[in-house]
Amino acid sequence: MYTPAPAGVENVTVQKNNYLVLEPGDYHKIEVKDNGVLLLTGGVYNLHELKLKKNAELMMADATEIRIEDKLEAKKNTYIGPDADSSIGASDIIFYIASDHDHAAKIEQKADFFGTVYAPNGRVELKKEVNATGAFLAREVKVEKECVLVLDSYFGGSGLTKGNYHSFANRTLVPDTFVLNSAYPNPFNPTTTISYSLPTDASVSLYVYDIAGREIAELINSNSQQIAGNYAVDFDATDLSSGLYFVMMKANSANEEFVTTQKVILLK
Numbered sequence: 001m002y003t004p005a006p007a008g009v010e011n012v013t014v015q016k017n018n019y020l021v022l023e024p025g026d027y028h029k030i031e032v033k034d035n036g037v038l039l040l041t042g043g044v045y046n047l048h049e050l051k052l053k054k055n056a057e058l059m060m061a062d063a064t065e066i067r068i069e070d071k072l073e074a075k076k077n078t079y080i081g082p083d084a085d086s087s088i089g090a091s092d093i094i095f096y097i098a099s100d101h102d103h104a105a106k107i108e109q110k111a112d113f114f115g116t117v118y119a120p121n122g123r124v125e126l127k128k129e130v131n132a133t134g135a136f137l138a139r140e141v142k143v144e145k146e147c148v149l150v151l152d153s154y155f156g157g158s159g160l161t162k163g164n165y166h167s168f169a170n171r172t173l174v175p176d177t178f179v180l181n182s183a184y185p186n187p188f189n190p191t192t193t194i195s196y197s198l199p200t201d202a203s204v205s206l207y208v209y210d211i212a213g214r215e216i217a218e219l220i221n222s223n224s225q226q227i228a229g230n231y232a233v234d235f236d237a238t239d240l241s242s243g244l245y246f247v248m249m250k251a252n253s254a255n256e257e258f259v260t261t262q263k264v265i266l267l268k
Helices: none
Strands: 012-014 019-022 029-032 037-040 043-052 057-060 064-074 079-082 093-097 105-107 112-126 131-143 148-151 191-198 202-210 215-226 229-236 243-252 257-266
Touching (some): 012 019, 012 037, 029 037, 043 057, 191 202, 191 243, 215 243
Parallel strands (some): 019 037, 029 043, 112 131
Antiparallel strands (some): 202 215, 202 243, 243 257
């Protein structure tokens, strides 16, 4: 999907407690040391590797592509994501990592990460208590306990759906069965939250139909691949009329197909 340009030869280091603004271009190694802050102005960055030390911050002012030949490494309590004053979100940031080794991307404890990591040949690892908004597409993805994942992919509908639902995956609370929980509140006006659980990785779809069987809303499309965990999605019926609606969930794993429907009532 991406062909990374060769990395440059210039090394960029943000020293401890320092701040630096960096324009797009070709670099070799970028390192942000403890408590340092690096602001990327947006655009395409080609580099060999990217390292953030403890409590470092990597912020983006505008939509950004970071194309890495070797690896991305973020230590404990780091932040990677939009600058507080920017108008972008996780789906505007992508890290393409070309390498095929077992540490293509490693995000360590209590880091906050916003963006998509696309490492088709490598391994992505999220350590304990990482809070991540975005998507992780790789040869292998390892998520340790107490991580919270909010799916908001750069790729739109091609796998993890871009920006049209929120979710979380608490690895300490992986359920035993597929479950579509009761919407809350129900009856509702104009929004309700629909939560569900996956005992194993599965492709998931969630649609809303009216009483005549017409599709009213696509909350999660059928291409959404999700890891085992607990999820939630908001249904906003602001533009709909009062009445009875049906929420249908389908989940397909390697060993099971799950389909269920529940009623929700919109009262205006």
